Amino acid sequence: MLMPYPSRRPNHGLMTMYEFGETIGGLERCYYFGHGKDLYHFDHFMGQFQNVYPELMNLRSYVIEGTKSEEDVHKVLVKVTSGVDRSESHFVFILAVKNVGTRKGALMTRCLMRHLPQ
Numbered sequence: 001m002l003m004p005y006p007s008r009r010p011n012h013g014l015m016t017m018y019e020f021g022e023t024i025g026g027l028e029r030c031y032y033f034g035h036g037k038d039l040y041h042f043d044h045f046m047g048q049f050q051n052v053y054p055e056l057m058n059l060r061s062y063v064i065e066g067t068k069s070e071e072d073v074h075k076v077l078v079k080v081t082s083g084v085d086r087s088e089s090h091f092v093f094i095l096a097v098k099n100v101g102t103r104k105g106a107l108m109t110r111c112l113m114r115h116l117p118q
Contacts, residue, residue: 032045
């Protein structure tokens with residue numbers, strides 16, 4: 001997640017999220033945020049991420065509340081606590097195993113969505 005960390009590498013958490021996005025970085029439309037978006041450049045991803053999911057920026061903590069696997073897709077429900085006002089938000093990470101490339105075999109984020117608990 002994107003907890004604050006005193007580092008010489010600003011935006012390291014965002015860069016990690018970008019690097020482990022399943023279809024990010026190519027010239028085709030990416031559905032990481034639930035809708036088609038050009039995310040071939042890190043700056044595009046960073047701007048979109050900060051606008052769509054501000055709760056994930058500088059978070060205080062997170063808890064994995066559940067997982068579910070369906071064939072080659074894994075869903076992970078995560079509760080995050082804001083580092084700003086300690087409010088809680090829930091997200092679902094849709095993960096898939098990468099089949100080719102340098103990260104072959106790694107779980108990659110296919111899509112990240114806000115989740116409203118029932």
